Amino acid sequence: AQSVSQHNHHVILSEAASLELGCNYSYGGTVNLFWYVQYPGQHLQLLLKYFSGDPLVKGIKGFEAEFIKSKFSFNLRKPSVQWSDTAEYFCAVNDYSGGGADGLTFGKGTHLIIQP
Amino acid sequence: GAGVSQSPSNKVTEKGKDVELRCDPISGHTALYWYRQSLGQGLEFLIYFQGNSAPDKSGLPSDRFSAERTGGSVSTLTIQRTQQEDSAVYLCASSFQMTPTYEQYFGPGTRLTVT
Numbered sequence: 001a002q003s004v005s006q007h008n009h010h011v012i013l014s015e016a017a018s019l020e021l022g023c024n025y026s027y028g029g030t031v032n033l034f035w036y037v038q039y040p041g042q043h044l045q046l047l048l049k050y051f052s053g054d055p056l057v058k059g060i061k062g063f064e065a066e067f068i069k070s071k072f073s074f075n076l077r078k079p080s081v082q083w084s085d086t087a088e089y090f091c092a093v094n095d096y097s098g099g100g101a102d103g104l105t106f107g108k109g110t111h112l113i114i115q116p
Numbered sequence: 117g118a119g120v121s122q123s124p125s126n127k128v129t130e131k132g133k134d135v136e137l138r139c140d141p142i143s144g145h146t147a148l149y150w151y152r153q154s155l156g157q158g159l160e161f162l163i164y165f166q167g168n169s170a171p172d173k174s175g176l177p178s179d180r181f182s183a184e185r186t187g188g189s190v191s192t193l194t195i196q197r198t199q200q201e202d203s204a205v206y207l208c209a210s211s212f213q214m215t216p217t218y219e220q221y222f223g224p225g226t227r228l229t230v231t
Binding site: 032036042043044045046049051090092103104105106107108109 | 151175
C-alpha cells in the first residue's frame, strides 16, 4: 500500500524565514502529488498539485514544490514566510495502482507556526 | 458557488449508539469521498462513490461502518454501536469526476465524540 512520510511534525519559524517541508512517498509508479493546507478553524484546501510536466510547480500564496522522481520526494517550499502561513500542511498522493479511483493517501501533517 | 457541506458540525454520542453523518457535495460533482482525521492516525481514506456506487468498501474500519449515496448527490456515513475509538473528525470531499486529475474539495468535517 502507498505511504506518505512527512518528516517534520512541528516547525517553528520567524517571519521572512525560508521554508522547506519534506514529503516522501513509497509508490514507484505513476503518481499525482498534492499539498493541502488547513488554516486554524478552516477546511482543508489545495495549495498545489503535480500531475505531469514541469516538476517544479507553483501554487497559491507563493508556495512551490518540486517533484524529484528519483528521490520519491515532493518537498514544499516558500522563500519568505508570513505570520498568516501558520497552519497544518499535508502532503498527499494518488497513484494509478487502483485505476486512479482510490482516495488520497495523506502524510500525518506538519504543524507550522510562524512567529511575528 | 457553494462548497461541500457537512452536518452536523459536532456530534457527541454515548458509546453503543448509532450515528449518521451527512455530506452534501458540490453540485455537479460525480465523485464523493469520505475520510477520517484522528490524532493517532492522521487522515485516513474510508470510501469513495462514483455516482451512487461504492465499488470498494475495504477502507471502512469495521463492519459497523456503512455509507450510501442517493441521487448522485447527498451521502450519509453511518456508524453503528459507536465505540470510543470512533471519535474523530469525519471529512467529506467531492470532485468533478472520478479520476486522479480532478481536485478534491473538502468540507468542514463533522467532529464526532463518543463518550
